[in-house]
Amino acid sequence: MPNSTYMKFDRRRFLKLGAAGTALAVAPVVSGGEAAATVRTNARIVIAGAGAAGLSMAAQLSERLDGATITMIDSRVRHYYQPGFTLVAAGLKNAGYAVSRTADYVPRDVEWIEDSVAEFDPDGNKVITQGGQSVPYDFLVVAAGIDLDYDAIEGMEVDRIGQDGIGSVYHSPEMAEATYAAMSRFAEEGGVGLFHRPATEMKCAGAPLKYTFITDDVLRRRGNRARAELIYAAHDGVHFSVPIVSEKVRMLYQDRGIDTVFHHVLKQIDIGAKEATFDTPEGDATIDYDFINVVPPMRAAAAVRNSPLPWHTGPYAADGWVEVHRETMRHLRYPNVFAVGDIAGVPKGKTAASVKWQVPVAADHIAADLAGEESDSAFNGYTSCPLITRFGRAMLVEFDYHDNLMPSFPGIIAPLEELWVSWVMKTIALKPTYLAMLRGRA
Amino acid sequence: MDELDPTVMLAVLLEMMGAWFWILGLLAVIGIAGFVYVLAVERTLSSRRLVRAELIGVLGGIGALVLMAYVTLSGFTDAGGPIDWLVIGLIFGGGLVGTTILAYAIGGLVSIFSGRKDRLKHRT
Known part of the structure; x- marks a missing residue:
């Protein structure tokens, strides 16, 4: 069982790296350097959810871990590129633009159970699917997403x-x-x-x-x-x-x-x-x-809301968001559980851009645990919103947990200006970056 | 991967352009190789052919802008700041230079090979 007390954070270094990054279109993945090496393990890892965060995590862990049994559980066979919904609702793209097949992104060595998680049992280290299958794990990644109420x-x-x-x-x-x-x-x-x-x-x-x-x-x-x-x-x-x-x-x-x-x-x-x-x-x-x-x-997905995983107090308790450390994405009470994507009970950041930065951090901590090492990877709350202000122009708004602007191209692309280049990123660069992220290549 | 990773850039470009990435890349390599070959064989830069190639290059630059407008669902009246005009200039310039090199290379190769045929005809 990993011990969460060893985690150290070098925030200054991380922020510096973040500032040196590029826009979502080319943003680098931040990881813990040495821990990026492949780890030999026979650990059982369950990923609950096959949305942007789940698929991205499956790709990253599949790349990082050699010999692990990685199981992803989700009943959805259609994958939605949700950042594209706005362009569809603007009449610029048809619905098909935002739809693809989950199967296209599942790594070969990851087992996909086409069912949904009905029950999380973090005390018993297992999840139970809607169909009644009990799936035990050594590490659990919760990426079960949001319920629209x-x-x-x-x-x-x-x-x-x-x-x-x-x-x-x-x-x-x-x-x-x-x-x-x-x-x-x-x-x-x-x-x-x-x-x-x-x-x-x-x-x-x-x-x-x-x-x-x-x-x-x-x-x-x-x-x-x-x-x-x-x-x-x-x-x-x-x-x-x-x-x-x-x-x-x-x-x-x-x-x-x-x-x-x-x-x-x-x-x-x-x-x-x-x-x-x-x-x-x-x-x-x-x-x-x-x-x-x-x-x-x-609100958090129902199975998570009704589990021991959500916050018990504070602003994220009422709607069942998972109680994780905002920098490591590690559960505060169950150290072998991580949450990434929309389900995570952290400020801001329910965007694909946040997923892109959260997932490598959580993956790095899992890999470090399995290697018996420490990881100093930390997520600083980065998120990005190409805020369309009219057809042909957008503001590339990027910020962190502390409401600091985090421009990827400081001095080149002004974050609070309505620019055509920001629109260009939204229309042609964002989806390819997103898809590369799902495949673990960005 | 603390720094910007070229493999990430490549992955994104491949997702963005698909087969066009390789087609355009191949075209660029062929164009540059052809241009260098023509220069090496002729040992001079034909000013008449260069002017013609530049005129075709202007069309290439305009074509690059039209293509960009098409794929980004926008027009150049949408430019809102200096960076926009800079990028528009770079797109036009890229289209112009690329097409000019390609047109010069094609013109040169046609000239070289038709010249050889003429020489072969004279021999027979």
Whole structure:
């Protein structure tokens, strides 16, 4: 059993390396140097989840460990390139752009059980699948992802997405495409466009902001901006959790004529009457809309929520995020358990860019444990958001746990400027980098 | 892999371009090799052919910009800062120089081999 007390962190060195990195398109993997050598082992490793984090971890461990039994458990045969949903919902790509096959990325020496995990038993060092199979492990990597909790919004009907002015970019590639259809109709007819975000932790917190910008631009390009009112309902008192970015978004929203209301959390939607009811400090507030982009509350996958793995206290307890050390991704109570990707109970960072940096760190700690060594690899909270501000331009926003901007090209690509090169990265470089990451090559 | 790893760059480029990576790479190698061969055989730079190649090169530069606009779903009116104009210049320049070298090499090779044929005809 590994001992978590030996871990040492050289944050200054890591931050320096991070600053020397390049953008997501070419960002280097940070690892612990010597520990990157192949480790001979017969350990049993279970990866729960085959999304971006699970597949990336499978590729990394498969590369690093010789002789290990690596088992990945996930019932999903379709793989979603989720950063592409925004482009689909913008009408620039079709749904197929964001869909591929999980099987295409599973390394040859990794066993894939096409089932979902029903129960985590970290005290017994095993997981039990929906089909009743018990899978024991020496190390567990939890990468089970997020549940989109549409049911938490009273009156919301997922099958109405694309109709009656209802959009929801997050649901799936198909629903992102349907969202474009609804937004496009709105852009012809005008009215009130309503945008918001949930009060929970969420995937890519920039996405609801992006979609507001995109809708504004579609209206302008069709000459209908004057016929529409756009409202962004923030769940707290800011536009974005990183202050310097929030201020920039505030200025851009002002420039584009997008109104913002604060401390509004969507609780109910009346699809027939096109009314959205928000929970606010002053009580319920109803806003009529003609188009709404519904962003559901997001919680840890149910099997994880109902296991001993989540935080018991603090901001990540309520929705079941896994209690891990924010720099090593190692569980604080079960040292042979790691969590990477959306499921990890760490600040910010529910993005593919974070996965890219979390996974090598966790893999390095597992490999070091197996080699009887120490790893000084640490994740600094890096995440990246190519924040689209109109068609053809984006801001390449990158930051860490401490709200520091972490520009990959300091002095070359300004993080808070609307640039075409940032758009270029989003449209042609991000997906290849993502796919290379899944294959363990980036 | 603390530093930027060229293998990462290669992996990303391969994902991005697929077979086109090798096709364009091969074209670049053939173009440069052909250009060097023509220079070596002729032992001079034909100014007339170079001007013609440069004119074709301008079309290549424009073609590179059109291709970039197509794959990025954007236009060059989207440029928002100095880095954008620099990148646009580099894309145009890359297309121009690459096409110029290729056009010069093709022109030179055609000239060399047609010249040989003429010489062979005269011998017979």
